[in-house]
Amino acid sequence: MDLTVLSVVGLHGGPLSFSLLVTLLSTVVQDLGSDFRDSKEHGGDPTTKAAVAMLHQNPVVSDLIATGLSGIIALSFLRSFEETAKRRIFDQKLNRKLLHISIGLVFMLCWPMFSSGHQGALLAACIPGLNIIRMLLIGSGMWKDEAMVKSMSRFGDRRELLKGPLYYALTITVACAIYWRTSPVAIAAICNLCAGDGIADIVGRRLGSQKIPYNRNKSIAGSVAMALAGFLASLGFMHYFSAFGYVQKSWEMTLGFLIVSLASSFVESLPISTELDDNLTVTLTSLLLGNLVF
Numbered sequence: 001m002d003l004t005v006l007s008v009v010g011l012h013g014g015p016l017s018f019s020l021l022v023t024l025l026s027t028v029v030q031d032l033g034s035d036f037r038d039s040k041e042h043g044g045d046p047t048t049k050a051a052v053a054m055l056h057q058n059p060v061v062s063d064l065i066a067t068g069l070s071g072i073i074a075l076s077f078l079r080s081f082e083e084t085a086k087r088r089i090f091d092q093k094l095n096r097k098l099l100h101i102s103i104g105l106v107f108m109l110c111w112p113m114f115s116s117g118h119q120g121a122l123l124a125a126c127i128p129g130l131n132i133i134r135m136l137l138i139g140s141g142m143w144k145d146e147a148m149v150k151s152m153s154r155f156g157d158r159r160e161l162l163k164g165p166l167y168y169a170l171t172i173t174v175a176c177a178i179y180w181r182t183s184p185v186a187i188a189a190i191c192n193l194c195a196g197d198g199i200a201d202i203v204g205r206r207l208g209s210q211k212i213p214y215n216r217n218k219s220i221a222g223s224v225a226m227a228l229a230g231f232l233a234s235l236g237f238m239h240y241f242s243a244f245g246y247v248q249k250s251w252e253m254t255l256g257f258l259i260v261s262l263a264s265s266f267v268e269s270l271p272i273s274t275e276l277d278d279n280l281t282v283t284l285t286s287l288l289l290g291n292l293v294f
Helices: 002-010 020-042 045-055 060-088 092-111 119-140 146-152 160-163 164-179 184-207 219-244 251-269 270-276 278-293
Strands: 215-219
Touching: 045 060, 045 092, 060 092, 060 119, 060 146, 060 164, 092 146, 092 164, 092 184, 119 146, 119 160, 119 164, 119 251, 146 160, 146 184, 164 184, 164 278, 184 215, 184 251, 184 278, 215 219, 215 251, 215 270, 219 251, 270 278
Parallel strands: none
Antiparallel strands: none
16 A cells, blocks of 8 residues: 555544545545556456555455545544534535535445455444444433534434434445445445435425425425436446446446436435435335345
C-alpha cells in the first residue's frame, strides 16, 4: 500500500476533512486497481491477490488495515454531516438525506480493500455493525449524542434512531456479511436504499406537486427519481465491481437491477411504507426480489 495513504490518516489524528477523505479514498482505489492489473498479468486469483498485495502480505493484517481505513472513511463522512447539521449549513431534512445517500455508497466503494471470502466480509460488516450498537445506545437514551440525533432524525427525537437509521445500518451489515461484493443482491439492496430512497425524498419535496393517487404523501416525480437513481447507482457499482473481477457484468444483470429498482420504487410509494418505514420495506423488497431475479 502507498505510504501516502497512511500518512494522511496518521498526521490528521481525528476525523478527516472532506478533501483529505477524497484523497484517501481515491488513492486507495488507484492502488487497488494497479495491484489488480499486476495480479491479473501474472496469473492467479486477482480478487484475492489485489487486496492482500495492496495492504499487507498477511491476509489477516490486510483485512484489519482495511477495516481501520474503511471505518475512518465512514466515520469521517458521518462526522462531516453531523457538523453540517450542527452548523445548519443545510436544511435538516436535506442534511439527513445527503447523509442517507452518501454513507452507504461510500462504504461500498471501500469493499475492494478487503480480501475475498468470509473473513473480509465479516470484518467489513463490523463497521456498520458497530453503528447498530451505537444507534441502539443513543436511541434508548443510554448514550447522548445530540449531533448524531440531529443529523439522522426527522424531528430531533433520539427514538427515531431505532427505526429508519437502524434499518439502514442493518441493511448494509446484512449485505456485507451474507451477500458481499460478489452478489448483485448486495448492490441492488444498498443502491436502492441509499441512492434511490434518498433521491426520492429530495426530488419529491422540490418537484412533487403531482401526487400518487393511492398515496397522497408520495409524488410521481419522487417515485420516478427513486427508480432511476437506484437503477443507475446499481449499474455504476456493477461496472465498478466488475473492474475488479467480483461480478460479471451482463445485460441479464442489468435487467435484474431495473426490475428490482422499479419494484422497490413501487413498494416505497405504498401507504404501508409510510406506516412501517421505507428503509425497511425497500430493503426487504430488494433482498427478496433480488434473490429471485439474480
